[in-house]
Amino acid sequence: MYRKLASDVYYVGVDDHHTELFENLWKLPYGVSYNSYLIVDEKIALVETVKGPWADEWLDNIRELVNPAKIDYIILNHMEPDHTGALPDIARIAKNATLIYTPRASDMRKSFYDVDLNEKKVEDLEELSLGKKTLKFVHIPFVHWPETMATWIAEDGILFGCDAFGAFGALNGKHFDDEANMELVERESRRYVSVIITSYFKFVQNAIKKVKDLGLNIKIIAPSHGIIYRKNPNWIVSKYDEWSSPKLDKYCAIVYGTMYGYTHRLAMKLKKELLNLGVEVKIDNVSYSDIGDIITNTVRAGVIVIGAPTYDAFPFPRVWTYVNELQGKRFAPRPVGFFGTFGWGGGALEKLQKMAEEMKWEVLEPIVKVRGRPSKEETEMVKRLAEAIASKLS
Numbered sequence: 203m204y205r206k207l208a209s210d211v212y213y214v215g216v217d218d219h220h221t222e223l224f225e226n227l228w229k230l231p232y233g234v235s236y237n238s239y240l241i242v243d244e245k246i247a248l249v250e251t252v253k254g255p256w257a258d259e260w261l262d263n264i265r266e267l268v269n270p271a272k273i274d275y276i277i278l279n280h281m282e283p284d285h286t287g288a289l290p291d292i293a294r295i296a297k298n299a300t301l302i303y304t305p306r307a308s309d310m311r312k313s314f315y316d317v318d319l320n321e322k323k324v325e326d327l328e329e330l331s332l333g334k335k336t337l338k339f340v341h342i343p344f345v346h347w348p349e350t351m352a353t354w355i356a357e358d359g360i361l362f363g364c365d366a367f368g369a370f371g372a373l374n375g376k377h378f379d380d381e382a383n384m385e386l387v388e389r390e391s392r393r394y395v396s397v398i399i400t401s402y403f404k405f406v407q408n409a410i411k412k413v414k415d416l417g418l419n420i421k422i423i424a425p426s427h428g429i430i431y432r433k434n435p436n437w438i439v440s441k442y443d444e445w446s447s448p449k450l451d452k453y454c455a456i457v458y459g460t461m462y463g464y465t466h467r468l469a470m471k472l473k474k475e476l477l478n479l480g481v482e483v484k485i486d487n488v489s490y491s492d493i494g495d496i497i498t499n500t501v502r503a504g505v506i507v508i509g510a511p512t513y514d515a516f517p518f519p520r521v522w523t524y525v526n527e528l529q530g531k532r533f534a535p536r537p538v539g540f541f542g543t544f545g546w547g548g549g550a551l552e553k554l555q556k557m558a559e560e561m562k563w564e565v566l567e568p569i570v571k572v573r574g575r576p577s578k579e580e581t582e583m584v585k586r587l588a589e590a591i592a593s594k595l596s
């Protein structure tokens with residue numbers, strides 16, 4: 203199957219309904235698409251390949267339009283294998299094609315794939331004429347790998363944004379924003395941004411600024427995952443801008459674990475106190491919520507509060523997993539609160555405090571540390587913590 207974006211420009215990508223976890227980490231309840239595009243001009247250019255196991259279906263899509271042996275250029279905006287896994291398959295057929303990518307991508311390509319094709323390393327804003335259409339390559343490093351670029355067709359106003367402006371969710375024949383369920387698209391693109399790109403928000407902001415400064419008259423944004431924006435390309439640009447903004451939102455996220463319900467009691471008390479103070483709350487129990495959803499719910503929270511019982515002298519393991527993600531994804535600094543319970547020696551809250559010190563996050567007082575079940579006085583401490591949180595968000 204293919205879809206037409208503009209004269210001689212086609213979508214030839216595939217849907218993946220098979221992979222359970224993207225990067226073997228993140229849930230895909232609605233699948234995912236690997237977008238690839240074909241430009242049929244005097245020269246034929248392919249933008250991106252697909253994940254390896256989908257090569258046959260993808261090649262069939264291309265064959266509906268051209269003989270793949272006649273492809274002149276294979277443009278690799280990004281080397282991650284979800285977009286390059288089928289490179290060896292097309293390299294065996296399009297033997298005269300030239301690989302186009304950034305200088306940084308060259309070594310990466312050689313480390314991943316031993317293919318016998320010529321390469322052309324393109325500098326930032328370098329152009330390549332295909333005949334009637336001219337491609338311009340816009341380097342957008344660290345969105346979200348160092349070698350990434352976007353490809354621009356001025357004649358059609360199409361920006362192939364790579365992972366930028368992408369989303370989870372298979373397309374199922376609804377390839378464009380005027381065909382798709384945009385409520386679902388918004389949810390799945392926000393989750394995609396939060397779990398894949400959070401570490402690189404600064405670079406997303408740089409890329410958006412760069413595209414704006416170039417003054418491109420964008421009519422279509424065609425990312426490497428998810429729907430293509432032809433009705434309102436500015437919508438996804440403004441959403442990405444908002445989601446990657448250094449200015450956090452005014453709500454409190456509570457993330458907690460519990461074994462026998464004592465830490466849960468503290469979490470519920472804190473939620474109640476915050477709601478009484480008019481504070482918006484998002485709350486996740488790590489034993490029930492998906493880790494990708496927890497990251498999405500917390501990444502823009504003005505205050506995060508973490509609750510954990512002690513387990514083997516460490517925080518409850520799933521809380522610790524979340525904390526590792528928070529550190530690895532370089533969440534922007536913000537005030538953080540802690541509460542937790544222990545049976546004898548403790549250790550959870552001490553480890554969490556150390557993490558906050560290392561990240562240079564402000565720790566809100568009081569830290570609510572409870573042995574066994576919370577006493578009346580300890581429950582009152584939660585009220586004071588809620589007041590401290592409310593004052594930070596006012």
Ligand code: FEO
Binds near residue numbers: 280285365426
């Ligand atoms: Fe969709 Fe970074 O690969």
